[in-house]
Amino acid sequence: MTKPGSHAEREGSQAELIRRSLKRRYRKERRFRLYGITAISIALFSLVILFTDIISKGYTGFIKTTVTLEVHLDGELMYLNDASDPEQIAMADFQAPIIKAMQAYFPEATSRADRRELSRMTGSYASNQVRDLLKENPDWLGTTRTIEFPAHDTVSVYVKHSGDPGYSIRLSEQQQRWTDELLSKGVIDTGFNDVFFTSGDSREPSNAGILGALVGSLLTMGITLVIAFPVGVAAAIYLEEFAPSNRLTDFIEVNINNLAAVPSIIFGLLGLAVFIGLFGMPRSVPVVGGLVLALMTLPTIIISSRAAIKSVPPSIREAAEGIGASKMQVVLHHVLPLAMPGMLTGSIIGMAQALGETAPLLLIGMVAFIVEIPDGFFSSATVLPVQIFIWAGSAEQGFVELASAGIMVLLAFLITMNAFAIWLRKRLERRW
Amino acid sequence: MPEANRTLARDERPADTVIEEGKTVGTPFTDDPKFQLRNVEVFYGDTPAIKNISLDIARNEVIAFIGPSGCGKSTFLRCLNRMNDSIESCRIKGSLLLDGQDIYDPKRDVVELRARVGMVFQKPNPFPKSIYDNVAYGPRIHGLANRKSDLDDIVENSLRKAGLWNEVKDRLGAMATGMSGGQQQRLCIARAIAVSPEVVLMDEPCSALDPIATARIEELIAELSESYTIVIVTHSMQQAARVSNRTAYFHLGHLVEVNDTSKVFTMPEHELTESYITGRFG
Numbered sequence: 001m002t003k004p005g006s007h008a009e010r011e012g013s014q015a016e017l018i019r020r021s022l023k024r025r026y027r028k029e030r031r032f033r034l035y036g037i038t039a040i041s042i043a044l045f046s047l048v049i050l051f052t053d054i055i056s057k058g059y060t061g062f063i064k065t066t067v068t069l070e071v072h073l074d075g076e077l078m079y080l081n082d083a084s085d086p087e088q089i090a091m092a093d094f095q096a097p098i099i100k101a102m103q104a105y106f107p108e109a110t111s112r113a114d115r116r117e118l119s120r121m122t123g124s125y126a127s128n129q130v131r132d133l134l135k136e137n138p139d140w141l142g143t144t145r146t147i148e149f150p151a152h153d154t155v156s157v158y159v160k161h162s163g164d165p166g167y168s169i170r171l172s173e174q175q176q177r178w179t180d181e182l183l184s185k186g187v188i189d190t191g192f193n194d195v196f197f198t199s200g201d202s203r204e205p206s207n208a209g210i211l212g213a214l215v216g217s218l219l220t221m222g223i224t225l226v227i228a229f230p231v232g233v234a235a236a237i238y239l240e241e242f243a244p245s246n247r248l249t250d251f252i253e254v255n256i257n258n259l260a261a262v263p264s265i266i267f268g269l270l271g272l273a274v275f276i277g278l279f280g281m282p283r284s285v286p287v288v289g290g291l292v293l294a295l296m297t298l299p300t301i302i303i304s305s306r307a308a309i310k311s312v313p314p315s316i317r318e319a320a321e322g323i324g325a326s327k328m329q330v331v332l333h334h335v336l337p338l339a340m341p342g343m344l345t346g347s348i349i350g351m352a353q354a355l356g357e358t359a360p361l362l363l364i365g366m367v368a369f370i371v372e373i374p375d376g377f378f379s380s381a382t383v384l385p386v387q388i389f390i391w392a393g394s395a396e397q398g399f400v401e402l403a404s405a406g407i408m409v410l411l412a413f414l415i416t417m418n419a420f421a422i423w424l425r426k427r428l429e430r431r432w
Numbered sequence: 433m434p435e436a437n438r439t440l441a442r443d444e445r446p447a448d449t450v451i452e453e454g455k456t457v458g459t460p461f462t463d464d465p466k467f468q469l470r471n472v473e474v475f476y477g478d479t480p481a482i483k484n485i486s487l488d489i490a491r492n493e494v495i496a497f498i499g500p501s502g503c504g505k506s507t508f509l510r511c512l513n514r515m516n517d518s519i520e521s522c523r524i525k526g527s528l529l530l531d532g533q534d535i536y537d538p539k540r541d542v543v544e545l546r547a548r549v550g551m552v553f554q555k556p557n558p559f560p561k562s563i564y565d566n567v568a569y570g571p572r573i574h575g576l577a578n579r580k581s582d583l584d585d586i587v588e589n590s591l592r593k594a595g596l597w598n599e600v601k602d603r604l605g606a607m608a609t610g611m612s613g614g615q616q617q618r619l620c621i622a623r624a625i626a627v628s629p630e631v632v633l634m635d636e637p638c639s640a641l642d643p644i645a646t647a648r649i650e651e652l653i654a655e656l657s658e659s660y661t662i663v664i665v666t667h668s669m670q671q672a673a674r675v676s677n678r679t680a681y682f683h684l685g686h687l688v689e690v691n692d693t694s695k696v697f698t699m700p701e702h703e704l705t706e707s708y709i710t711g712r713f714g
Contacts, residue, residue, distance in 0.1 A: 245520065313557075315553065315555055315557035316557060316559060316560075317518075318515065318551075318553060319623075320569075321515065321518065322515065322550065322624065323547075323550065323573070323623065323627060324543045324545075324546035324547040324570065324573070324574060325543070325573055326543050334559060
């Protein structure tokens with residue numbers, strides 16, 4: 001056996017050991033950082049794919065196709081001699097002058113089948129548009145007016161995806177020829193889809209808009225926020241600051257945590273049973289939707305608010321108590337302002353969840369087909385995700401692009417809401 | 433080999449010095465006391481933290497509580513304005529009288545008590561508000577000032593007494609948390625005296641401060657002692673010697689000795705006190 005090395009030698013080998021272990025440690029750290037970067041890259045990549053997909057599919061939803069025609073409002077053709085007479089208006093044929101105006105470009109299309117195809121170049125509600133115009137301006141009868149009609153869904157899709165045979169199958173060859181010709185003459189034109197942002201849902205994609213659902217979402221979220229935030233914060237404050245620690249409190253705590261994990265559709269059932277069944281509230285209205293979503297959001301807000309209250313340093317509490325602040329004053333003057341940013345964060349998450357929620361709203365009837373833009377908390381409404389759900393399930397190709405456009409609106413809504421909340425939080429945050 | 437010596441001293445320590453429960457050497461009682469504390473026991477759950485302590489605190493005196501860590505001096509201090517109330521497992525027995533009235537009377541308003549017995553904590557804990565609002569908070573919640581000008585006066589006076597006025601008079605609106613540690617602690621003292629308490633409790637007020645800031649606080653304590661009763665817990669024996677009239681030595685929940693400060697540090701009566709102040713343990 002050799003004697004152990006000299007002091008210097010031992011030190012040398014120890015330094016070597018440390019160096020080696022350091023090397024290992026750095027390798028580990030590098031590996032760990034790599035994992036993190038990979039995870040973030042995957043997340044970002046998925047996000048990019050998602051956005052590219054949605055935008056590339058949905059941007060056409062923001063484009064509308066119009067057919068501008070010189071329509072001679074011929075009373076004889078429409079069986080109408082007094083446009084101010086509601087009875088006559090109800091009986092008159094407003095499609096005829098539109099077809100006539102189209103025939104100006106295609107004089108050869110006179111057969112019954114041709115006329116039908118011509119009438120399917122403009123949207124299904126084109127005749128209603130003429131009727132409404134005449135109702136408003138009875139003196140237009142007999143004159144020639146330039147009227148812009150939304151193009152029929154199939155025409156619109158064909159125009160937007162010209163060159164892609166997959167999108168033309170629903171248009172006859174004759175119609176395709178007509179469309180091409182009208183396009184070259186500038187009769188058919190595309191433009192920014194203002195209809196999408198100014199109207200409610202419709203059976204006809206070119207007349208359908210997101211505004212109804214947007215307003216519905218706003219109203220519903222308003223109710224949710226007004227109910228869930230104060231109740232959630234109050235519950236958190238009570239549980240954290242005032243509740244005696246006994247079995248009942250524990251029981252309540254466990255149940256709140258459990259509620260956070262309950263599938264949202266259960267809340268829909270609850271809303272159906274309690275608000276609609278028991279309290280007899282109307283179906284499909286933002287109030288009931290807001291109440292149901294508030295119930296769903298409450299646990300999230302309570303849990304995060306409690307965490308925020310817990311994170312207020314005890315030294316601040318002691319400082320206030322030491323001066324003689326009462327419990328209530330400690331909470332209101334010190335704990336609450338300091339916990340507010342955290343509470344807001346929880347509420348943002350809760351509200352974002354609520355905004356994207358579809359399932360519970362289906363059960364309380366907010367899935368109905370609603371054309372009118374809701375004008376209050378008690379008028380029938382639908383919300384953005386439900387509207388997207390309805391459109392995505394529709395057969396017309398026009399609705400599919402509307403669904404994608406709707407998703408973009410929903411995302412924009414979400415981002416706006418979150419940005420506002422983050423701005424609010426930044427303002428409330430205090431420096432330490 | 434200082435290491436070996438220490439170990440030896442430690443071995444010498446507790447076994448051979450028996451502490452008799454409830455027995456305090458020196459002069460724990462005074463005439464006309466501000467606080468009259470008799471047979472005080474404090475438990476955290478079932479663990480006793482204070483074992484049968486009796487002590488008087490005189491009017492306008494500065495009394496220092498010293499002792500090794502975990503001896504119960506802070507716990508005892510916090511009993512004096514019921515800061516232990518918020519600790520659920522904490523139970524207090526015995527009689528604690530402030531001017532002859534029971535501090536722990538269930539009918540007693542703890543808010544009123546704390547307005548009379550203010551407190552300064554170990555770590556400076558200003559509110560994350562402006563300097564002005566920090567000092568004005570107490571007077572505001574107790575309704576001590578009806579007019580803005582009254583409040584301004586209270587703030588100025590308190591800051592002057594705390595020796596902070598000249599440093600902050602031009603930036604009363606600045607965030608208190610942006611000040612240095614020493615300034616923050618003096619602000620906390622200003623905040624405590626803004627409600628004109630009769631007693632100021634200080635729980636190691638200088639332990640987070642550098643020597644210069646500490647010296648300023650000590651000067652301040654000397655000035656304040658003219659108008660307030662001050663109870664200070666400290667780990668620094670020099671500090672106790674510099675600022676206090678009387679010193680109480682705590683050991684493992686017992687009050688071992690109370691005497692005039694000069695006596696404690698020159699001729700301690702109890703063996704344990706002597707070992708502590710000579711640095712043999714602590």
